[in-house]
Amino acid sequence: MPSDADPIASSIWVRPPKxxxxxxxxxxxxxxxxxxxxxxxEGLDGFSMRRLGAKLGAGATSLYWHVTNKEGLLELxxxxxxxxxxxxxxxxxxxxxxxxxxxEGLRAMILRHGWITALFGVTPNLGPQSMRLTERATxxxxxxxxxxxxxxxASSVLSSHAIGSAVVExxxxxxxxxxxxxxxxxxxxxxxxxxxxADDHPKLSEWYRDNPITDMGQLYADSFDxxxxxxxxxxxxxxxxxx
Amino acid sequence: MPSDADPIASSIWVRPPKxxxxxxxxxxxxxxxxxxxxxxxEGLDGFSMRRLGAKLGAGATSLYWHVTNKEGLLELxxxxxxxxxxxxxxxxxxxxxxxxxxxEGLRAMILRHGWITALFGVTPNLGPQSMRLTERATxxxxxxxxxxxxxxxASSVLSSHAIGSAVVExxxxxxxxxxxxxxxxxxxxxxxxxxxxADDHPKLSEWYRDNPITDMGQLYADSFDxxxxxxxxxxxxxxxxxx
DNA sequence: TAGCGAACTCGAACGGCGTACGAGAGTCGT
DNA sequence: ACGACTCTCGTACGCCGTTCGAGTTCGCTA
Numbered sequence: 001m002p003s004d005a006d007p008i009a010s011s012i013w014v015r016p017p018k019x020x021x022x023x024x025x026x027x028x029x030x031x032x033x034x035x036x037x038x039x040x041x042e043g044l045d046g047f048s049m050r051r052l053g054a055k056l057g058a059g060a061t062s063l064y065w066h067v068t069n070k071e072g073l074l075e076l077x078x079x080x081x082x083x084x085x086x087x088x089x090x091x092x093x094x095x096x097x098x099x100x101x102x103x104e105g106l107r108a109m110i111l112r113h114g115w116i117t118a119l120f121g122v123t124p125n126l127g128p129q130s131m132r133l134t135e136r137a138t139x140x141x142x143x144x145x146x147x148x149x150x151x152x153x154a155s156s157v158l159s160s161h162a163i164g165s166a167v168v169e170x171x172x173x174x175x176x177x178x179x180x181x182x183x184x185x186x187x188x189x190x191x192x193x194x195x196x197x198a199d200d201h202p203k204l205s206e207w208y209r210d211n212p213i214t215d216m217g218q219l220y221a222d223s224f225d226x227x228x229x230x231x232x233x234x235x236x237x238x239x240x241x242x243x
Numbered sequence: 244m245p246s247d248a249d250p251i252a253s254s255i256w257v258r259p260p261k262x263x264x265x266x267x268x269x270x271x272x273x274x275x276x277x278x279x280x281x282x283x284x285e286g287l288d289g290f291s292m293r294r295l296g297a298k299l300g301a302g303a304t305s306l307y308w309h310v311t312n313k314e315g316l317l318e319l320x321x322x323x324x325x326x327x328x329x330x331x332x333x334x335x336x337x338x339x340x341x342x343x344x345x346x347e348g349l350r351a352m353i354l355r356h357g358w359i360t361a362l363f364g365v366t367p368n369l370g371p372q373s374m375r376l377t378e379r380a381t382x383x384x385x386x387x388x389x390x391x392x393x394x395x396x397a398s399s400v401l402s403s404h405a406i407g408s409a410v411v412e413x414x415x416x417x418x419x420x421x422x423x424x425x426x427x428x429x430x431x432x433x434x435x436x437x438x439x440x441a442d443d444h445p446k447l448s449e450w451y452r453d454n455p456i457t458d459m460g461q462l463y464a465d466s467f468d469x470x471x472x473x474x475x476x477x478x479x480x481x482x483x484x485x486x
Numbered sequence: 487t488a489g490c491g492a493a494c495t496c497g498a499a500c501g502g503c504g505t506a507c508g509a510g511a512g513t514c515g516t
Numbered sequence: 517a518c519g520a521c522t523c524t525c526g527t528a529c530g531c532c533g534t535t536c537g538a539g540t541t542c543g544c545t546a
Contacts, residue, residue, distance in 0.1 A: 026494080048532065059496045061534075066494095070533065117364025121357065121413040126433070128440070135444040142446060149454060150469065152462075156408065157470030163410060164403025170364040190369070197371070201378040203385060211392060219395075226393065227400030233480050234473030269523080291503065302525040304505070309523090313504065 026058055028066045028076070035077045036113070043174075044115040074119055079127025081113045087136040095144040096232055102137060103158045103228055110166035114174060117167045145239060154235055161227055169220040176216075183216035269301055271309045271319070278320045279356070286417075287358040317362055322370025324356045330379035338387040339475055345380060346401045346471055353409035357417060360410045388482060397478055404470055412463040419459075426459035 034056050039047050049070055053060035067073045085105040090098035110116055134155075141151045176183045187194075198205040213219055277299050282290050292313055296303035310316045328348040333341035353359055377398075384394045419426045441448040456462055 049534085050532075053496095061497080061536095062495050064534075114364065118361040121360025121410040121417070123418060124411075124414045126436075131440060131444055131447065135447045138446040138450055149462075149465070151450065152454070153466045153469035156411075156466045157404065157473060160407025160411070160470060161400065161403050162407070164405070164407035165399065167364040167406060167410070168367075168399075168403070171367045174364070175366060193369075197374060201374055203381040204374065204378045207381055207394065211395070219392075222392070223396045223399045226396035227403060227474075230400060230477030230481055231470075231474055232477070234475070234477035237476050237480065238473055292505080293503075296525095304507095304526080305524045307505070 026056065026062060026066055031056065031063060031066055031073070032076045032080050035073055036080055039077060039115045040113060044118050047115070071123075075123055075127065078116055078119050078123075078125060079129045081109055081116060082125060082127065082133055083129035084109050084112075085133055087133070087140050090140055090144050096236075098140055098144065099154075099158060099232060099235070100228060102140070102155075103162045106159055106162035107166045107224060110163065111169065111173070114170040117170045120163060120167070150238075157231055157235075158228075161224075161231055165220065165224045165227065172216060172220075184214060187213065269299065269305060269309060274299065274306060274309055274316070275319045275323050278316055279323055282320060282358045283356060287361050290358070314366075318366055318370065321359055321362050321366075321368060322372045324352055324359060325368060325370065325376055326372035327352050327355075328376055330376070330383050333383055333386050339479075341383055341387065342397075342401060342475060342478070343471060345383070345398075346405045349402055349405035350409045350467060353406065354412065354416070357413040360413045363406060363410070393481075400474055400478075401471075404467075404474055408463065408467045408470065415459060415463075427457060430456065 031052070035047070035052060038052055038055055042051070049063055050060040053063055056063075063073070067076070086101070087105075088098045088101040093101070137155050138151065141154055146154050172183055176186055179186060181189065194205075194208070274295070278290070278295060281295055281298055285294070292306055293303040296306055299306075306316070310319070329344070330348075331341045331344040336344070380398050381394065384397055389397050415426055419429055422429060422432075424432065437448075437451075
């Protein structure tokens with residue numbers, strides 16, 4: 001340990017250039033960003049306070065100064081990725097494209113950050129980014145002509161469709177990634193299991209025979225689009241017929 | 244430890260009447276049922292192999308003879324509650340009521356077993372009960388007139404709506420239960436936070452002012468119904484206009 | 487310039503977790 | 517009587533979230 005008077009050791013040049021202990025080397029924003037990265041690469045199971053601390057070059061317990069809880073930190077991470085969703089202006093792109101963009105943006109965000117599927121049902125999203133998103137969605141839906149409770153209902157049916165679709169798709173993606181197989185290979189893998197129960201499930205086997213699945217990603221995209229178009233049709237019909 | 248020849252200790256009357264160790268006192272069905280009960284009462288966080296073992300009067304590690312994993316056991320629990328969903332016959336109740344019943348049954352099941360929201364995105368549902376449900380849904384949708392990929396799409400939009408709606412509602416219910424407050428009380432609790440950000444969210448504050456929420460459960464039920472009706476309208480329109 | 491209090495980091499420790507392992511008990515067919 | 521099979525369980529390992537209190541650095545006031 002050099003004396004304070006030591007002209008060399010006390011010189012800025014010799015001191016470790018950044019990283020002075022006892023100083024705000026950690027910030028909440030930094031922690032949240034690193035959390036999202038760790039969650040994206042390691043998944044929710046691979047996310048721990050110790051690992052996050054290591055990734056940040058800090059002790060795990062140092063995080064607790066900036067964040068109350070692991071649970072609270074996950075809330076912050078959820079809100080962070082909620083901020084990725086954009087809202088389009090219906091005056092520019094038309095009402096249908098604006099509504100479609102909202103649902104598609106939410107779906108794409110969930111597929112980017114699959115870990116969020118396990119957190120949607122845990123805590124309501126009330127962070128600043130979620131509120132900002134709700135504000136803009138409210139504005140958009142108001143411009144289109146929705147008001148009152150039906151404005152909330154319309155927003156809800158779009159987000160529900162996006163969440164429900166993406167959650168189910170994420171389950172397939174996860175098992176595919178974990179096994180290192182494509183989804184089609186996975187289906188082949190379980191062929192014996194499917195054949196075994198085929199007798200008790202005639203309609204299902206018939207459907208699978210007539211509709212062999214070759215590209216799961218495309219299937220989910222088409223399925224999402226079909227549902228979204230039906231929802232938009234239904235909303236349009238409701239608006240036109242009397243409100 | 245009594246000798247085998249001991250006439251008293253080896254008598255059936257003296258032996259502990261049931262509960263002979265080394266015998267199949269545990270079954271997989273029993274374990275799965277107890278898991279669902281434990282999950283219902285304690286939630287996913289309160290569910291552990293040790294607690295489950297204690298509930299069953301068995302050692303935690305005994306469970307691993309009947310079940311590969313905690314994760315595998317949770318898959319079984321998910322499949323178990325999937326079996327609660329009924330499918331109606333469209334020839335009896337009409338196509339619209341049959342489709343509505345499917346979505347409502349799924350939604351009600353999720354609200355009964357809120358822990359499932361964190362598991363939907365983890366593993367695809369391929370258990371026997373899920374397959375049976377899919378078989379019956381396929382049959383129902385076929386009777387109504389759907390076929391090919393659009394049969395899957397129609398099923399998907401209904402289940403997505405149910406899952407998405409129920410997941411979001413579950414988040415509110417959970418925080419309400421944990422805090423012991425009703426959702427309306429919760430909203431009052433966060434009033435200062437909402438007021439604080441009101442200036443940056445004019446459309447949102449305006450909407451909240453004009454549409455005060457008094458009953459969250461009713462709101463979610465109405466929201467679900469509205470979305471479901473729009474989806475059914477959209478499906479009907481698609482069927483009628485050219486298929 | 488000294489010293490105080492706030493801001494921040496971190497090592498040690500506690501109780502709980504999932505589960506691998508191997509020893510053991512009971513049962514059955516031979 | 518004896519293996520082989522089925523099933524239970526105590527022990528143990530490594531990881532987890534989190535509490536606590538000690539330690540370091542800084543800005544401010546006296």
